[in-house]
Amino acid sequence: MAEDASRPVVLLVDDDPGIRRTLAIGLELEGFAVVPASGGRAALEAAASVRPAAILLDLTMPDLDGLEVLARLRAGGDDVPVCVLSARDDVDDRVLGLQAGADDYVVKPFALEEVVARLHALLRRRPPAAQQVVSAGDIALDPATHEATRDGRDLELTQREFALLHLFLRHPGEVIDRARLHEDVWGYTFDPGTNIADVFVGYLRRKLEADGGSRVLHTVRGVGFILRV
Numbered sequence: 001m002a003e004d005a006s007r008p009v010v011l012l013v014d015d016d017p018g019i020r021r022t023l024a025i026g027l028e029l030e031g032f033a034v035v036p037a038s039g040g041r042a043a044l045e046a047a048a049s050v051r052p053a054a055i056l057l058d059l060t061m062p063d064l065d066g067l068e069v070l071a072r073l074r075a076g077g078d079d080v081p082v083c084v085l086s087a088r089d090d091v092d093d094r095v096l097g098l099q100a101g102a103d104d105y106v107v108k109p110f111a112l113e114e115v116v117a118r119l120h121a122l123l124r125r126r127p128p129a130a131q132q133v134v135s136a137g138d139i140a141l142d143p144a145t146h147e148a149t150r151d152g153r154d155l156e157l158t159q160r161e162f163a164l165l166h167l168f169l170r171h172p173g174e175v176i177d178r179a180r181l182h183e184d185v186w187g188y189t190f191d192p193g194t195n196i197a198d199v200f201v202g203y204l205r206r207k208l209e210a211d212g213g214s215r216v217l218h219t220v221r222g223v224g225f226i227l228r229v
Contacts, residue, residue: 007033008054008119009033010033010035010053010056011043011050011054011056013042013058013061014038014061015062016058024036027115032119035050035052039061040063040065041063044064047080056085057085058084060088074101081104081123083118084104086106088107103186104122104186105194120187121186124187134169141162150213151213155207160200161200164181165204167185173228174227176226181197181225201219216229
């Protein structure tokens with residue numbers, strides 16, 4: 001049966017049939033179309049054939065773990081929003097998930113309402129407002145080609161890092177608080193309860209400062225961040 005085009009398709013990846021069944025029922029009631037996958041290899045096949053609007057991904061699976069699934073998706077250029085659902089609740093585990101390419105991370109056990117809110121936030125991701133080159137100092141970013149450079153050096157940014165830099169370049173010298181980062185870059189209209197903005201600003205800062213680059217992205221303690229060039 002054909003999927004209802006008005007219902008966003010969510011690929012739900014978990015090797016626990018009970019979690020798949022319960023979460024699928026709840027998501028269907030909330031207006032999503034759910035495609036289940038019982039493992040990592042099935043997830044990659046489904047992602048290629050179904051082209052979901054978002055993926056809910058467990059990390060611990062017997063055939064191919066979630067981090068490897070993420071790595072293969074991103075290596076293949078797939079920028080589908082991915083929210084990890086995992087019982088691994090250590091900070092190191094969360095950081096590994098984000099570094100592997102996840103857009104969000106929810107710890108089990110979770111409430112259905114939280115997962116639904118995170119999905120809606122991911123699906124609200126907005127493309128860059130203007131398809132024109134923006135620059136400040138020796139930093140330049142071209143939304144049309146998805147290229148960002150500093151002093152001619154390719155920064156090799158992930159999609160989320162690119163969106164962050166685009167926001168800062170559009171507002172140089174302006175303090176941008178975390179709430180605005182969450183809304184403009186992640187689509188959150190609520191406090192996600194994590195330091196996700198700080199983590200990704202850290203990733204971006206390291207790439208900007210590689211090869212001896214001076215610090216241009218500064219922390220304004222207790223408020224947010226500012227780009228000074």
